[in-house]
Amino acid sequence: MTEITVTVNGQTVVEQVEPRLLLTDFLRHRLGLTGTHVGCEHGVCGACTVRLDGVAVRGCCLLAVQTDGSVVETVESLAGDGPLSPLQAAFKRHHALQCGFCTPGILIAAEDLLSRGHPSHEAIVDMLSGHLCRCTGYTPIVAAIEEARDAPALARAEEPAG
Amino acid sequence: MSATEPWVGRPLPRFEDDVLLRGEGRFLDDLSPVAHTCHAAVVRSQLAHAGIVVDVRAALAAPGVVGVLTGADVMALSRPFPAGIDSGTPQYATAIETVRYVGEPIAVVVARDRYLAEDAAELVDVDYDPLDAVLDPVAAAATAVHDRTFAYGDVTAAMAQADLVLRQTFHVPRFTCTPVECYAVVADWDATEGRLTTWANFQGPFTLHGVAAAALGLRGDRLRLLTPPDSGGSFGTKSSVFAYIVLMGLASRHLRVPVTWTEDRLEHLASSAAATGRTTEVEAGFTADGRLIAVRYDAIEDVGAYVRAPEPATLYRMHGSLTGAYTVPNVGVRNRVVLTNTQPSGLNRGFGGPQLYFGLERTMAIAAKRLGLDPAELARRNLIPADAMPYRTPSGALYDSGDYAACLDHALELADYAGLRTRVEKARADGRLAGIGIACIVEPSISNMGYITLAQTADERALTLPKSGNAEGASVSINPLGGITVRLATTPQGQGHRTVCAQVVADTLGCTPGEVTVMSEMDTASVPWTVASGSYSSRFSGVAVGAVQAAALKLRAKIDAIRAHAGDENLSLRRVAGMAHWNPEGRPAGEEPGLSAVAFWAPPTLDPPDDEDRIASSAAHGFIVDICAVEVERATGQVRVLDYVTVHDAGRLLNPLLADGQVMGGFAHGLAAALYERHVYDESGNLMTASLVDYLTPTAPDIPALRIGHLSSPSPVTALGAKGIGEGNTMSAPACVANAVADAIGRDDVELPLTPPRVWNLLDHGDGG
Amino acid sequence: MKPVAFEYVAARSVEEAIAALGRDEDATPIAGGQSLVPALNMRLVRPTLLVDLNRAGLGTIESNGVLRVGATVRQATLEHDLRAHPLLREALPLVGHFVTRNRGTVGGSIAHADGSAELPVCLAAVGGTIVAEGPGGRREIEPDAFFVTHFLTTLRPGELVVATLWPQSEEHEGSAFEEFALRAGDYALSMVAVVLRRVDGVAQNVRIRVGAVTDRPTGITGAQAALEGVSITAAIAQEAGRIAAAAVDPPGSIHATPGYLRALTGTLVERAVLRAWERAG
Secondary structure: OEEEEEEEOOEEEEEEEOOOOEHHHHHHHHOOOOOOOOOOOOOOOOOOEEEEOOEEEEHHHOEHHHHOOOEEEOOHHHHOOOOOOHHHHHHHHOOOOOOOOOHHHHHHHHHHHHHOOOOOHHHHHHHHOOOOOOOOOOHHHHHHHHHHHHOHHHHOOOOOOO | OOOOOOOOOOOOOOOOHHHHHOOOOOOHHHOOOOOOOEEEEEEEOOOOOEEEEEEOHHHHOOOOEEEEEOHHHHHHHOOOOOOOOOOOOOOOOOOOOEEOOOOOEEEEEEEOOHHHHHHHHOOOEEEEEEOOOOOOOOHHHHHOOEEEEEEEOOHHHHHHHOOEEEEEEEEEOOOOOOOOOOOEEEEEEEOOOOEEEEEEOOOOOOHHHHHHHHHHOOOHHHEEEEOOOOOOOOOOHHHOOHHHHHHHHHHHHHHOOOEEEEOOHHHHHHHOOEOOEEEEEEEEEEOOOOOEEEEEEEEEEEOOOOOOOOOOHHHHOOHHHOOOOEOOOEEEEEEEEEOOOOOOEOOOOOOOHHHHHHHHHHHHHHHHHHHOOOHHHHHHHHEOOHHHOOEEOOOOOEEOOOOHHHHHHHHHHHHOHHHHHHHHHHHHHOOOEEEEEEEEEEEEEEEOHHHHHHHOOHHHHHOOOOOOOOOEEEEEEEOOOOOEEEEEOOOOOOOOHHHHHHHHHHHHHOOOHHHEEEEOOOEOOOOOOOOOOOOOOOOHHHHHHHHHHHHHHHHHHHHHHHHHHHOOOOOOHHHHHHHHHHOHHHOOOOOOOOOEEEEEEOOOOOOOOOOOOOOOOEEEEEEEEEEEEEEEOOOOOOEEEEEEEEEEEOEOOOOHHHHHHHHHHHHHHHHHHHHOOOOOEOOOOOEOOOOOOOOOOOOHHHOOOOEEEEEOOOOOOOOOOEOOOOOHHHHHHHHHHHHHHHHHHOOOOOOOOOOHHHHHOOOOOOOOO | OOOOOOEEEEOOOHHHHHHHHHHOOOEEEEOOOOOHHHHHHOOOOOOOEEEEOOOOOOOOEEEEOEEEEEOOOEHHHHHOOOOOOHHHHHHHHHOOOHHHHOOOEHHHHHHHOOOOOHHHHHHHHHOOEEEEEEOOEEEEEOHHHHEEEOOEEOOOOOOEEEEEEEEOOOOOEEEEEEEEOOOOOOOOOEEEEEEEEEEOOEEEEEEEEEEOOOOOOEEOHHHHHHHOOOOOOHHHHHHHHHHHHHHOOOOOOOOOOHHHHHHHHHHHHHHHHHHHHHHHO
């Protein structure tokens, strides 16, 4: 067992972990952060994507022990206790999620891409090539990311009433 | 009733979304419904066909291991799964002495956690005595486990009269929808009560609850099945999780601990539920002016190693729609089911539609070429006319409504068909390969539970209870403070049932959807359900909505009675609720106390098959026209979709935003089958597409833009006039794309999937390279 | 899919990493982990000790005549480094996916030596060098002497890739990278890297390396020779493609026949040669 100290969604946690414990299992079952999902455990589907030291990475391709001293952020940190982020609100408006299982990973990756500047349509589609979605056909996801890219203030508007 | 515009029909964003977007979804692996659960790892066969001898002693001694469930235990504690036909090869939850496909469960190791369980699973020693593997379904047809022939009209005479008879064989490979969330089961056996409580991301139909109960030797009420609030996609595949409910239930029973199992991706690809593979010889007779007067199918269906319930349903689901969208008076079909040493089949989006329409729509395209007719014109000459609705097909379906010609016109206009033709001609003049394909299909929804009995003869059916219909239950309750709760048995996996139900109830009760709490978690002990419950055959918008509305209407009647009794028709719901709950003695005469209603609803037309083997196999029938243009790159064989138009008539759209989501998702699956995906087994039966590295599912760059058009012919048989819309393009896109590629490269023998290497191999390269 | 149990050490220096590897013959180094951890999860790799290189001081890029890329530099970092060779800037966006490049490393891809990987082919095409360090000290290895076959290199037991050296782009040089995969971001069915110079209207120092259809980056010497000293036209590029197609002998797979892979390679060589020539102009 190894002791690790890692900051997860702003909170510092100290835990004893076996070296082989995957980061996804650590987050989900040790810390109860079940928003990060497991779809393949071989780095293809992207559902497990989290932010490590500021960049989006595959959670299933990381051991928890490797995050000692690092900062990890998961989907739960995007809105916290507040309103949906502009990107999340855009997803809702565009029906960019159905079952929602792939969504957290895509949100994290999209936020990373958006944080680096003004991605083109092609760059957004290319980023999405690392994420498997079987429900939406991807078009509404691209539209939602483009809306968040173009008009974050607009996207921040209150979610539609119902 | 509210004077404003109804909620049903509005493109309302979903109530489901906030929780999912925040990462607060509750998928089964997120939950711990039972304390002190242990974790299972499944030992699986490495060979396609072999005798096995299993030694678990080393596994039992491994750290953290609670125990191991073996085939011997399974045989002692359970019965084989009942199936639609007796294949002579019974299937238990594990292999017993013979394994029949790579990935078949052999034993279950239960340990403190999944890591330790996998360590111990590696220590289970399996001694294999290899046997020959059957992998070619056509070769296996000689020993088919099911062989039934049906004929309507006079196919032989019509073929003899036809001016053109086409005969071609088509193959649809094994495809699997691969939801991003795999199976999950928690099983908790209560030895004292002899009862199993189980959670699973099961999607129905709940006929399979009975199958699981029978295998476990349990009375239905002794198998309590619960589903989590959220399920990460299913598209049919999570109907087959019932087999693992039994497996983990047996593990829990044998080892006297609650057992949790979360399937991993390798397990899912090897042993969940791939669609059947089907080889069909289609014979079609046309008059010189293009009327299809007879069609005969000879179908060989590969269901994998076992006939696992609900098979042979894939063959019979479409039985009423064998003639598709066309006025063909003579149709015949020979259905044969064969077993191969590959994974058992199960529901996958489209469920029989992709297999049927690939043959029929490819045949229409080939016929158009031979007859010198534009394929759209050939379709037009055969489409069922609007004034023939409701139309009874020769095999028994009652097409409820539709104006197929108008749909075709709309699709041609939306696609700018003449413009597409010009574009293709220009490309060809430049020496490029380009083509156009169309597909016109009927999308059936709401399956008749009786269609499976077509696997039996009329005489055999006469000896058993008839099966029919598709009923659903729902409850709507108002609590003392006026809060409205709806309970559903439809186990959604992303279709937005909670939002649509809230819209329906809001219209009925005169409130807003935000005031309606809809719970989609299922519990066979407490939620109204039928054998037909669940989500499959796109039944929600017809049947489930009917049940919800019926329950809400009962409640509405009671509310109105209370208001009338109080002399105030504007009494708020909250006030009515307070009165009903707190002053039951003041209720109107003839009314029950309380403020809750349960209703069951079924569409009216789903009778059992008649003695002539005709069946209304589905209640509602949508219509779809797909038109696509492709260019094929000669050097690489890559197919590029230039334009794809799809026009849907799905009756009344309850929520257009969600409806288009279903169309786009179905299109993505259909395109995947057309251009990317199939399961591949090698000559020894090893699964070559064993991970997502080799089972290639399309991602965003691979899905072309889809232009969607809608017409609406409301259904007269569903409560709100809606028809199912979840599966259509999985049925149409493979044929449409194949037709376009065939047109582009001038070959009839195009086969799915049309990957670049496979297309390239069909091109003439001059040097034969 | 969970790994076997193993010990773990996070090396703080190359020396520490080498010492740890030396203690255990079933020790495995881990860099980006984008290939290794999936293999661990599938239990295809079963180490007793994992030596983590991510904080061993191998994460810098230095420019000094050549570009010295530390082994654990992330693929995304090099992708956006303006000093990187144009061939790299064209090929790196094709490596894996946006998210995997955030963690996957340049050195890890080289050491992993997947015959279908882009970076080994690029390194060979630009005439780069692998810097290895082990118990016996440091040495530099040419790509042709490094890559043996899929997942096998001439690294000695206990030896690590610590850096790769990438020559700068030369005057009058043009390069192009072409690959074809069944889906965006997939393992390529075939890939080609071409680097050449265009001097006095003819091609010089033509380097053509193919991958994916071969088990290691492979030079197409016949095509190189046919282009050397020649003014490249469409027809000549096509001929180079034909030579390349005949020079490779790929095994088929469930996805593609050998005949297809040969023809595809020829097409990619033809395209890459023409584009490199145009860029050198």
